[in-house]
Amino acid sequence: MLFTPFTFPNGKTAKNRIFKSAMEDQLAQNDQPSEKLVRLYGTWAEVDAGVLVTGNVMVAESGKGSINDVVISDDRSLEMLKKWAKAGTQNDTLLIMQINHAGKQSPAMVNKTPLAPSAVPLVGMDGFINPPRELTADEINGLI
Numbered sequence: 001m002l003f004t005p006f007t008f009p010n011g012k013t014a015k016n017r018i019f020k021s022a023m024e025d026q027l028a029q030n031d032q033p034s035e036k037l038v039r040l041y042g043t044w045a046e047v048d049a050g051v052l053v054t055g056n057v058m059v060a061e062s063g064k065g066s067i068n069d070v071v072i073s074d075d076r077s078l079e080m081l082k083k084w085a086k087a088g089t090q091n092d093t094l095l096i097m098q099i100n101h102a103g104k105q106s107p108a109m110v111n112k113t114p115l116a117p118s119a120v121p122l123v124g125m126d127g128f129i130n131p132p133r134e135l136t137a138d139e140i141n142g143l144i
């Protein structure tokens with residue numbers, strides 16, 4: 001079973017059922033994809049994973065969930081993204097990028113005031129995660 005293909009409802013087929021789940025990589029360099037990420041995903045593809053889901057990749061600086069998250073908010077990372085995609089899709093591996101915004105879970109060390117849909121703070125996170133400020137409708141549209 002593990003080594004039989006699986007076709008997703010969107011028509012994409014994974015060559016086997018070895019699925020690497022999203023696990024925050026924390027391997028960005030200055031918020032950008034790094035050679036370490038290229039090597040890591042290239043290695044997983046080489047050893048025959050069927051599906052690789054990246055750790056969360058943030059859509060804005062305000063959405064970082066840790067200090068070394070990749071942030072893609074413009075096209076400056078395009079060359080490294082292509083390299084990362086090429087490495088992670090070799091050997092017929094499916095590569096899925098998980099995009100994310102940490103919202104109120106953005107820790108104080110990366111974000112003094114997290115931005116979230118509501119200003120309701122997380123409980124029990126004093127000192128680690130600060131209370132959020134409510135996003136405006138324009139800011140939400142910007143993130144989308």
Ligand SMILES: Cc1cc2nc3c(=O)[nH]c(=O)nc-3n(C[C@H](O)[C@H](O)[C@H](O)COP(=O)(O)O)c2cc1C
Binds near residue numbers: 021023025098
């Ligand atoms: C170190 C670590 C980092 C993780 N990072 C992410 C992440 O970036 N995005 C996400 O959706 N889930 C993340 N997860 C959750 C894993 O994807 C989840 O544990 C996995 O899907 C297994 O699910 P299970 O724990 O219910 O079996 C992370 C888990 C671990 C252990």
